Amino acid sequence: xxxxxxxxxxxxxxxxxxxxxxxxxxxxxxxxxQPPEALARVEIYVNTARMQRRLxxxxxxxxxxxxxxxxxVTDLAARPDMAGLPPAMSPLRERLQxxxxxxxxxxxxxxxxxxxxxxxxxxxxxxxxxxxxxxxxTPGMLHNLDVGDHAQHWQRSQAFLSIVAPFFAGDDSLTxxxxxxxxxxxxxxxxxxxPPDHPVIVAGSTGSRGVTARLxxxxxxxxxxxxxxxxxxxxxxxxxxxxxxxxxxxxxxxxDHPQYRLGRFATDLGLAxxxxxxWGAVSPPHPLRNRLISLALRPAPVTxxxxxxxxxxxxxxxxxxxxxxxxxxTPQAEATAIALRLRQAAxxxxxxxxxxxxxxxxxxxxxxxxxxxxLPDDSAGQPVALTAPGRLLRHVAExxxxxxxxxxxxxxxxxPLCHSGRDGRGQHLLxxxxxxxxVLRGGGPYLERADLMVWAGARDSDPGAVDWAVWLADLxxxxxxxxxxxxxxxxxxxxxxxxxxxxxxxxxxxxxxxALWERxxxxxxGRLMQAVAADADAGGDLTPVEYRDxxxxxxxxxxxxxxxxxHAHIMIWxxxxxxxxxxDLMILAGLNEGIWPAAPGADPWLNRAMRAEAGLxxxxxxxxxxxxxxxxxxxxxxxxLSRSRRDAETETxxxxxxxxxxxxxxxxxxxxxxALKEMRARGDIWLARAEALGTPEAPVDPAPRPSPCPPVAxxxxxxxxxxxxxxxxxxxxxxxxxVLGLKPLDPLRQTPDARLRGTTLHAIxxxxxxxxxxxxxxxxEDLFNRLTAEALEQEVPWPVARRLWQARMARIAPWFVTxxxxxxxxxxxxxxxxxxxxxxxxxxxxxxxxxxxxxRTADGALAIYDYKTGSVPxxxxxxxxxxQLWLEAMMARGGAFGDARQVARIAYIGLGSxxxxxxxxxxxxxxxxIATEFDALLxxxxxxxxxYTARRAMAELRYAGxxxxxxxxxxxxxxxxxxxxEVGG
Numbered sequence: 001x002x003x004x005x006x007x008x009x010x011x012x013x014x015x016x017x018x019x020x021x022x023x024x025x026x027x028x029x030x031x032x033x034q035p036p037e038a039l040a041r042v043e044i045y046v047n048t049a050r051m052q053r054r055l056x057x058x059x060x061x062x063x064x065x066x067x068x069x070x071x072x073v074t075d076l077a078a079r080p081d082m083a084g085l086p087p088a089m090s091p092l093r094e095r096l097q098x099x100x101x102x103x104x105x106x107x108x109x110x111x112x113x114x115x116x117x118x119x120x121x122x123x124x125x126x127x128x129x130x131x132x133x134x135x136x137x138t139p140g141m142l143h144n145l146d147v148g149d150h151a152q153h154w155q156r157s158q159a160f161l162s163i164v165a166p167f168f169a170g171d172d173s174l175t176x177x178x179x180x181x182x183x184x185x186x187x188x189x190x191x192x193x194x195p196p197d198h199p200v201i202v203a204g205s206t207g208s209r210g211v212t213a214r215l216x217x218x219x220x221x222x223x224x225x226x227x228x229x230x231x232x233x234x235x236x237x238x239x240x241x242x243x244x245x246x247x248x249x250x251x252x253x254x255x256d257h258p259q260y261r262l263g264r265f266a267t268d269l270g271l272a273x274x275x276x277x278x279w280g281a282v283s284p285p286h287p288l289r290n291r292l293i294s295l296a297l298r299p300a301p302v303t304x305x306x307x308x309x310x311x312x313x314x315x316x317x318x319x320x321x322x323x324x325x326x327x328x329x330t331p332q333a334e335a336t337a338i339a340l341r342l343r344q345a346a347x348x349x350x351x352x353x354x355x356x357x358x359x360x361x362x363x364x365x366x367x368x369x370x371x372x373x374x375l376p377d378d379s380a381g382q383p384v385a386l387t388a389p390g391r392l393l394r395h396v397a398e399x400x401x402x403x404x405x406x407x408x409x410x411x412x413x414x415x416p417l418c419h420s421g422r423d424g425r426g427q428h429l430l431x432x433x434x435x436x437x438x439v440l441r442g443g444g445p446y447l448e449r450a451d452l453m454v455w456a457g458a459r460d461s462d463p464g465a466v467d468w469a470v471w472l473a474d475l476x477x478x479x480x481x482x483x484x485x486x487x488x489x490x491x492x493x494x495x496x497x498x499x500x501x502x503x504x505x506x507x508x509x510x511x512x513x514x515a516l517w518e519r520x521x522x523x524x525x526g527r528l529m530q531a532v533a534a535d536a537d538a539g540g541d542l543t544p545v546e547y548r549d550x551x552x553x554x555x556x557x558x559x560x561x562x563x564x565x566x567h568a569h570i571m572i573w574x575x576x577x578x579x580x581x582x583x584d585l586m587i588l589a590g591l592n593e594g595i596w597p598a599a600p601g602a603d604p605w606l607n608r609a610m611r612a613e614a615g616l617x618x619x620x621x622x623x624x625x626x627x628x629x630x631x632x633x634x635x636x637x638x639x640x641l642s643r644s645r646r647d648a649e650t651e652t653x654x655x656x657x658x659x660x661x662x663x664x665x666x667x668x669x670x671x672x673x674x675a676l677k678e679m680r681a682r683g684d685i686w687l688a689r690a691e692a693l694g695t696p697e698a699p700v701d702p703a704p705r706p707s708p709c710p711p712v713a714x715x716x717x718x719x720x721x722x723x724x725x726x727x728x729x730x731x732x733x734x735x736x737x738x739v740l741g742l743k744p745l746d747p748l749r750q751t752p753d754a755r756l757r758g759t760t761l762h763a764i765x766x767x768x769x770x771x772x773x774x775x776x777x778x779x780x781e782d783l784f785n786r787l788t789a790e791a792l793e794q795e796v797p798w799p800v801a802r803r804l805w806q807a808r809m810a811r812i813a814p815w816f817v818t819x820x821x822x823x824x825x826x827x828x829x830x831x832x833x834x835x836x837x838x839x840x841x842x843x844x845x846x847x848x849x850x851x852x853x854x855x856r857t858a859d860g861a862l863a864i865y866d867y868k869t870g871s872v873p874x875x876x877x878x879x880x881x882x883x884q885l886w887l888e889a890m891m892a893r894g895g896a897f898g899d900a901r902q903v904a905r906i907a908y909i910g911l912g913s914x915x916x917x918x919x920x921x922x923x924x925x926x927x928x929x930i931a932t933e934f935d936a937l938l939x940x941x942x943x944x945x946x947x948y949t950a951r952r953a954m955a956e957l958r959y960a961g962x963x964x965x966x967x968x969x970x971x972x973x974x975x976x977x978x979x980x981x982e983v984g985g
Contacts, residue, residue: 001030001042001199001224008220008269011279012232012262015290016635018582019230020055023203024062026228026280040066041198045073045215047205050379051580073205073212076183081190088179090531091126092554094167096487096538098122098129099550101163103540112156119550121160121604128605129164130177135210137614139165145610157605181211188218195222203228204580207265208617208625220269228279229266230580231632233259235287235294241273244299255620257299258627285637288319293634296661297627303660310668316675320665323634325679326642328687334644335361336690337683338587339368341640342570345585346374353571353583355633357598357626358590362572365589369570377566379577382521385555389516389525392417394552396498400490401548404476406440407749409447412476412501419504421514424464428504431468434459442746445797449473471505480544487539490547491532524560575629586633587640591655592647597626630657640683703968706732707947707978710739714984715941721849721887727937728881728953735948736963739984744962752801758869761911762833762852764791764809765867769829769853776824780817785810808913815915826905827855827863836888836896845938847896851888854897861904862897864888872910872918881953886930889922903927947980 002009013022023044031038046052052070059067076082089097099122106115113121132138139161145154167175174182200219206229207213219225236259244254245263254260263273284290295309313319328334338354342365345352354376356362366376384390395412398404404412410432412418419428439455440447456469475497502514517526532554542550573581575596590596600619603611611618633639641661643654654662665676716738719727727734736742750756767787777783788809792802837848855863866885873882885906893901903922910916920926940946950967951974961969 001038002226004223008217008271009222009226010220010229010266010269010271010276011226012229012276013279013282014234014284015231015293015632016284016286016637017231017282019204019580020051020058021582022280022282023055023201023228024058025282027068027201028062029280036065039068042068043196043198043200044068044070045076045200045202045219046070047073047212047580048576050577051204054581073202073215074180076180076187076215079187082183082186085179085183085186086174088174088176090535091176092532093535093538094175095119095122095126096535096540098125098163100538100540102160105159105163109159112159118546119553123553124604125160125164126175128161129167130175131616132164133168133175133177133181135615135617136181137616138168142606142610142614145606145613161605177211184211184215184218188214191218191222196224198224200225201228202226204230206230206261206579206625206628208261208621213265213268216265217269229262229276231628231635232262232273232276233290233294233631234274234278235291236274236298238272238274240298240302243302245273254299255618256623256627258297258624258631260624261621261628284635286319286322286635288313288316289323290635292316292319292664293631293661296664297631297657306664306667310664310672313668313672316665316668316672317678320675320679322636322638323679324638324640324682324686325676326640326683326687327680328642328644328690330646331361331644331648332364333687333690334589334642335364336368336693337686338365338589338640338642339371340689340693341585341587341686342369342376343372343374346372346567346570349569350584351569351571352585352587353573353578353581354587354589355573355575355578355629356587356589356596357575358595361590366572374570375562375564375566376570376572377568378562378572380572380574381559381561383556384521384525384528384558384560385552387521387525387560388416388519389522390555390560391415392502392516393494393498393525393529394555396501397494397548397551399476399480400494400497401480401544403446403478403480405445405750406443406447409476410436410440410748413472415501417502417514417516419501419514420516421503421506421512424504427462427464428468431462431465436748437745441748443750445750447477449477452477467505475500484541484543484546486536487542487547488533488536490539490542490544490551491529491536494547494551495529495533521560521562524558525555528554528558575626575633578633579629582636585638585640586636587642588630588633589640589642591641591643591658593653593655596630596655597623627657630655641679642683702971704979705950705972705976706967707949707980708732708735708739708983709945709947709980710735710982710984712942712944714739717844718846718848721847721884721891724847724883724887724934724937725881727941730951730954730961730963731941731948732950732952732967733961733963736966739948742963742966752796752798752805754869756796757805760791760795760805761809761869762867763795764788765853766832767791769832773829776817776821780820781813784813784817788813809911811913812911812915816909816911819909819915819917823855823863823865827857827861830854830856830862830900831897834897836891838891838894838896840935840938843938843942847887847891847934849884849888849891849896851892851897854892854900856900857904860900861902862892862900863905863907864892864903865907865909868908868910869912870910871912872908872916877955878918881955883930883934885920886927887934890927890930890934893924893927944982945980947978949978952978 011026013019027039027042031042044055046055049072052072055070056067071078077085099118102118102121102125103115106112106118142161143158167178200222202216202219205212205216207216216227220227241263244257244260245267259273266273266276292313295306295313298305326334326337328337342352342354354362354365359380362378362380366378369376385394392412392415395408395415398408399412413432413435414429419425435452435455439451443451452469452473453466456465459465499513499516502516503512504514506512516522532551539550571583578586588596600622606614606616608618634641641658643658644652646652653659662676665672716734719734719738723734764787767790768784771783771787772780788806792806796802796805831851831854833850833852834854835848835850837846839846851864852867853865855865857863864885885908889903889906891897892903895901905919905921907917907919910918951961951964951969954961954974957974964970
């Protein structure tokens with residue numbers, strides 16, 4: 001296949017060439033005239049499994065023939081001559097072992113790191129160890145580094161790095177990286193003494209990793225071996241190549257340049273980068289564009305060459321005719337424009353690839369494509385944690401660590417795999433819905449077993465409800481285990497609990513797992529959990545919380561393929577896949593700094609100088625690889641360059657490579673500037689289409705401010721005293737509640753909000769008044785604080801809220817006790833939280849209410865008190881809106897609260913900061929005035945033409961009402977005149 005040579009055999013393809021197609025063309029050209037079985041003797045190593053599949057498929061599409069042996073470079077262990085090496089431990093076992101070693105170290109030296117960082121440290125340490133093994137760096141080499149001013153940090157790092165030393169000691173516990181490195185070295189030695197007589201090719205790798213570079217050098221030196229590099233820049237002058245490579249040798253950087261790794265590898269083989277032969281008879285699709293991009297990406301020290309060489313490029317209109325520049329205002333607009341173009345490609349039968357490291361953006365594009373039922377073929381798949389089985393496993397792990405609250409309980413019950421093993425899935429969902437509406441919403445934050453059984457027992461028409469409730473309670477309404485247990489026990493319980501939830505209730509539930517492991521994503525999750533179980537013996541003892549964190553990370557790191565067959569021509573690639581593949585349309589998206597290239601991650605172990613001295617990979621190397629991926633992709637036939645000007649928080653900065661290209665074109669001359677305007681104009685067309693996609697075809701008038709006028713007979717004949725203020729401030733809310741019968745749902749997630757605080761503080765004061773019914777003791781403040789603590793412990797399940805509210809009540813305790821003595825001197829406590837109602841015979845209207853507290857004077861008159869957990873009403877609020885106590889006084893005079901009808905005093909007791917009283921001595925004339933105003937209000941709303949206006953007089957414009965969404969608030973505001981409309985006639 002190859003002519004004999006005494007030099008290493010190295011080839012490359014130019015930028016923009018479809019690498020896979022070019023590789024196949026070159027192989028077939030070199031085998032021209034040879035028998036068909038010659039192709040079967042060719043051995044090809046590629047950089048990814050995806051490229052292996054693509055290369056195999058394209059070979060098969062050419063013609064009926066034998067296929068070469070195609071393997072990823074990481075799959076050398078499958079060779080027959082590699083038998084005998086011990087198997088590698090799994091990455092999970094490696095991390096579990098490291099976590100146990102780190103845990104022991106932290107037990108001895110807790111000052112090194114918090115225990116919560118245990119698994120993050122194990123992951124980071126495993127990554128560093130794998131890199132050291134690939135680059136042949138031993139722990140001993142790190143001990144001799146010059147640490148300069150970082151001695152204290154280095155001592156902490158060394159304490160952790162000493163943990164990895166046993167992993168370099170022998171072959172009995174090889175990591176994946178160590179085993180792969182050992183195989184490469186063994187294979188290289190074998191080839192030196194007995195080189196294969198068949199062709200061996202390494203294709204598509206840049207040699208960025210030391211272990212891969214060693215394999216490539218070994219193959220390049222074989223009699224029938226060759227290395228084919230992707231995307232070599234043949235337009236870069238030799239002087240620039242020399243400066244680039246010599247600059248790195250002199251410590252001046254260079255690894256962030258897209259061509260550095262290719263040039264470095266060629267130089268290591270004794271070849272000048274610009275003299276590397278082209279693989280096959282291929283040429284780039286746009287030579288002038290390659291020259292433009294090459295010039296734009298020149299190393300920083302020589303960008304002054306732009307002024308000299310830029311004008312020599314000539315007319316760039318043709319060079320960038322296939323380039324479209326998208327500068328979207330938001331990520332959503334960018335995703336929509338991309339989705340539109342991909343849809344067009346699918347309709348035209350083009351192959352199109354979206355290339356971006358921004359997974360959020362690619363998911364947004366996928367969601368936008370769903371509008372046209374297009375599912376792209378995503379090379380990254382989906383994290384197992386986001387699949388249906390993965391989500392159930394995560395929720396179950398959470399339930400094992402912390403008792404599920406009402407929200408978490410419903411998440412589990414409504415999960416699509418819960419109770420998926422029998423025909424009763426529909427009945428299960430009905431029970432879950434009814435449980436939510438009748439028990440969980442408005443109830444406590446946690447469902448108690450007794451409450452569940454009461455609910456189930458009341459369902460006379462559902463004979464299976466009790467069994468269902470017992471199944472639910474036995475699985476989820478149990479307190480989590482406390483303390484550490486073996487990792488294997490956690491895994492077994494996790495799998496048993498997930499399977500039982502998926503199976504549903506039944507005598508044979510222990511042997512069933514429902515549909516949990518049935519689909520492709522379920523099978524992937526099942527294999528993953530089996531692997532976890534197999535390595536569980538290395539996990540040591542974990543608390544439930546530690547197990548939850550660990551298993552969540554495992555599920556997040558694993559990938560699952562989408563079980564739905566994707567579109568054959570629409571693809572989403574990572575930069576690695578795009579490096580060696582081509583498509584009719586290439587969309588480079590997310591071209592913002594910090595995304596492409598990504599910001600280098602923090603290294604907790606070694607700084608930049610120490611990495612360079614040790615021979616480990618620098619952060620610049622990854623930037624250079626990303627730059628090469630950009631340069632290779634932008635040289636394609638039709639290319640989109642896409643970015644958003646803003647993200648969710650602030651303005652963005654264009655990717656450094658895009659910025660260089662734009663700056664070069666802006667400053668090169670009128671022709672280049674005009675070509676850049678055309679690139680933007682092409683992008684603006686698609687952005688306008690994306691904007692139009694979400695714009696109604698015809699203008700839509702905003703909704704009017706509603707003021708519905710229902711028939712008088714349909715209007716409410718009963719309201720509470722608190723609803724009277726609502727009728728004055730937001731009549732539409734009364735219409736929605738009383739006429740339409742729409743009740744707002746209580747929140748599912750209980751929080752220590754104002755409503756709970758009010759309920760709790762009322763309970764505290766009720767306890768205190770009852771306990772001091774015979775009189776206030778000397779130590780009344782102590783009693784007040786003790787009863788506060790007891791009530792908070794019973795009513796409030798959040799420790800932080802309990803502490804805060806306890807402190808607030810303790811601050812007002814002296815004030816409250818002092819003013820309470822004054823209240824007791826005026827009248828004695830009579831009734832607490834007494835309900836009453838008053839019906840007006842003339843209209844049949846009933847006013848109801850609950851008085852917080854009624855005290856009775858010695859002559860039988862009443863003092864009515866209302867507790868306010870916030871501020872008491874202002875004078876204007878009381879005069880025009882808040883008539884609650886005055887209405888209760890009117891009700892009392894009408895006999896709503898018993899035989900005592902004379903009201904002597906009303907008062908608001910404010911329990912806010914410092915406490916405040918608002919007291920009125922009441923006269924019959926004032927109550928008569930209230931009765932007259934109330935009658936006028938009822939008469940007004942008894943008129944058929946009177947509407948229930950939305951947000952008529954809100955206390956604050958920022959206040960949100962329960963029915964604002966129903967009234968379409970936002971399409972109108974308080975300055976909009978209400979529009980009356982007869983309804984229900």
